[in-house]
Amino acid sequence: MSRRPQTEIAILGALSIGPMTGYELRAAITDVLGDFWHESFGQIYPTLATLEESGSVRRATPGRTSGSRFEITSAGRAVLRERLAEPHTAPPPRNALLLRLFFGSELPPGRAAELLRAEIDRATTALGRFAAIRAEVVAEPESEARTFRSLTLSYGEHHARAHLTWAREALAALPQDV
Amino acid sequence: MSRRPQTEIAILGALSIGPMTGYELRAAITDVLGDFWHESFGQIYPTLATLEESGSVRRATPGRTSGSRFEITSAGRAVLRERLAEPHTAPPPRNALLLRLFFGSELPPGRAAELLRAEIDRATTALGRFAAIRAEVVAEPESEARTFRSLTLSYGEHHARAHLTWAREALAALPQDV
DNA sequence: TTTCCCATGTAATCAGTTACATGATTAA
DNA sequence: TTAATCATGTAACTGATTACATGGGAAA
Structure with a gap:
């Protein structure tokens, strides 16, 4: 199977919009995909390095090490299309909120209601x-891009x-009394 | 912070219903919590060992190593209540389906529709x-237990x-054409 | 007697976070 | 000149999966 990290997809996808530094990448992912995706610097920089090595991305301003934007190469676009088309396997569910509520009778009085009120706030x-x-x-x-953006928003x-x-x-x- | 693994909560919670072997534990978690929780043997057995060492669970039939059921101790019940009351932090979102759909314009023709039809099947x-x-x-x-079971079911x-x-x-x- | 299910466990690996360390650039 | 922000990177750790190895008991 050898499922390669999905971080590559997120990075290549973001760079398919335009060149960015690692820092901007993280900001863009948080801003635009933040409701359903997340990347940390600890993932972004190493992944960027391997993507550069494999020729999927290159520095838009070579030479400079700091502040140089990365751009996707045509090979990178091909990799992105490939990776996007791969079947995705949903990770096994681990819903901490439901685990707590299922055993709600062991919860201190008022705590279940508190948890639910927090969810109401969050959803609102x-x-x-x-x-x-x-x-x-x-x-x-x-x-076409707007259609897909609208579709993910609609999910939310x-x-x-x-x-x-x-x-x-x-x-x-x-x-x-609970 | 030192967030202890949630596997402990799931195991103690399940054992709070009744004594079980590691194998039965896994079956029970899959059966009853399967829609929102998951444990693998690689987590269950080591966790069971540390829980036994810390006195949260004990073997219902000591001596036997294979096929002996574990039961929760009163110390274990206290730990369960404590751990359930702890604030839970939702893990950063990583929705592989939405990541693919967001970059849907890079997907091969028909693939987006295919993904959505699979979701319709799954939800049905x-x-x-x-x-x-x-x-x-x-x-x-x-x-009271039924109320909470009904509440998690209602979530689903x-x-x-x-x-x-x-x-x-x-x-x-x-x-x-997409 | 072979096959299936019950049962336990470990080693390797993995994706990812967190904390830390460091430095450049810009605006006040 | 100092504070904030932009920027890059690594090391340690963690929670978890997967694959593997092993064996008992029951039933066909």
């Missing part, structure tokens, strides 16, 4: 953020709404 | 499974429905 905040992004996306000119919207509804219902269903 | 299957569990839960006598139902709706909408929104 997320929905506000999504609404702002939605306004931006709607204003963009029609393009649907799931956040479901999460909010669930948490409210669950909170209401909780016995008073 | 999950909803069927949840319906069967729901029927069981409804039949159970009222108890809400999210699976949202997922299905999203995937169908997204599939319909996809341009024909």
Whole structure:
């Protein structure tokens, strides 16, 4: 199998939009993909080095070591397309919130309600953020890229709404003394 | 911080229902928590050993090494309650499906639709499974444990429905030539 | 008697985070 | 000139999976 790290996909994907330094890469990933993807510097820099070695990316301003932007090569674009097409296997589920709620009867009094209220806050905040992004996306000119951006945003919207509804219902269903 | 592995919580939680061998533990976790939690043997056995050493669990039939069930001790119950009450930090998001869809314009033709159809299947299957569990839960006598079981099940139902709706909408929104 | 399931465990490996160390550039 | 931000990188660690090795017991 030898599943290569998905960090490569995220980096190549981000560089397919435009050249960036490692630092900018991390900021871009956090900004744009932050709701469903994450990279740390500890992953970005080593991965960038191996991608450079394999010829998938190159320095836009060679010579300089600090502050030089990386750009994707045509070989890199091919790798990106390949890697994107690979089947993805969902990692085994590990939902810390549900694990706690499942054994909720062992939780101190009030803690379950507290957990649910935190989820309501989180989902509400997320929905506000999504609404702002939605306004931006709607204003963009029609393009294939926009379709896919809209589609991932829609995922966030649907799931956040479901999460909010669930948490409210669950909170209401909780016995008073728990 | 020193966040201890959550495997301990899952194991102690499962043993709080009744004594089990490592093998049964894994089966129980897969059966009952399978939709939102997972443990592998490579985690279960070493964790069971450290839990035994720290006095959180003990062998129900001492002497025998193979096939002896582990039971939770009162110290173990205290540890479980403590660990459940700890704040949980959600791991950074890494949604492989969305990463692929976001860069969907780099996907080979038809692949995006294929991914979405697979999600529709997955969500549909999950909803069927949840319906069967729901029927069981409804039949159970009222108890605090049932409330929490119902609450985690409801999470699955809400999210699976949202997922299905999203995937169908997204599939319909996809341009024909993509 | 062979096959399947129950059962336990370890070693290698992996993807990823965190903490740390360091330095360049820019704005106040 | 000092503080903030931009920028790069490494080492240690961690939580976890996977593959492998082994063997008992039951049933076909």
